[in-house]
Amino acid sequence: MGLYLSPRFLKLGVFSICTVLVGRCSAPQTAPEPKIDQRNRLAEEFIRGKLPLWQHRLHLQDWNVTVLSVHRTDLREHTLGNIHWDKEKRTGVIRVLNASEYGMPFQATLNDIEFTIVHELIHLEMASLPRSEASRSDEEHAINRLAAALIQFEQRDKPAPGLGGPLPPSSNE
Numbered sequence: 001m002g003l004y005l006s007p008r009f010l011k012l013g014v015f016s017i018c019t020v021l022v023g024r025c026s027a028p029q030t031a032p033e034p035k036i037d038q039r040n041r042l043a044e045e046f047i048r049g050k051l052p053l054w055q056h057r058l059h060l061q062d063w064n065v066t067v068l069s070v071h072r073t074d075l076r077e078h079t080l081g082n083i084h085w086d087k088e089k090r091t092g093v094i095r096v097l098n099a100s101e102y103g104m105p106f107q108a109t110l111n112d113i114e115f116t117i118v119h120e121l122i123h124l125e126m127a128s129l130p131r132s133e134a135s136r137s138d139e140e141h142a143i144n145r146l147a148a149a150l151i152q153f154e155q156r157d158k159p160a161p162g163l164g165g166p167l168p169p170s171s172n173e
């Protein structure tokens with residue numbers, strides 16, 4: 001699976017998530033698809049709304065977290081994002097794949113970016129725990145399940161899209 005990560009990377013707190021995120025549901029597409037050159041701007045608006053929300057939910061407000069949209073070449077192969085953090089300074093930088101480079105419908109892209117942000121924030125929650133190369137794969141799987149459960153819980157009470165459901169990404173939320 002190519003999950004090797006050097007001890008130096010582990011020490012720096014660098015993690016990446018798997019590309020294949022099986023079993024996640026994507027909302028049916030009803031909104032018109034934005035053009036490729038608008039996607040990243042719209043996604044950044046979306047991120048600006050979601051990041052503080054999830055930081056608050058996970059009680060990570062004391063961390064100064066930023067999210068950068070990066071090109072695929074800036075990410076490790078087969079990953080869609082990563083996080084680097086400094087525990088002493090309480091800073092974290094999450095990198096997510098630029099929305100214009102996702103090969104999927106825009107709403108599914110936003111869902112995926114949100115999933116990545118939640119996944120990486122959970123890494124911050126666990127920043128104080130001991131880690132090892134041996135536990136890394138299990139940790140990634142556990143974090144994926146937690147992130148999926150949290151997002152599913154959030155969406156549980158929302159009406160289906162097209163029925164007055166979640167606002168399109170260009171709206172103020």
Ligand SMILES: [Zn+2]
Nearest residue numbers: 015016017140
């Ligand atoms: Zn991860």
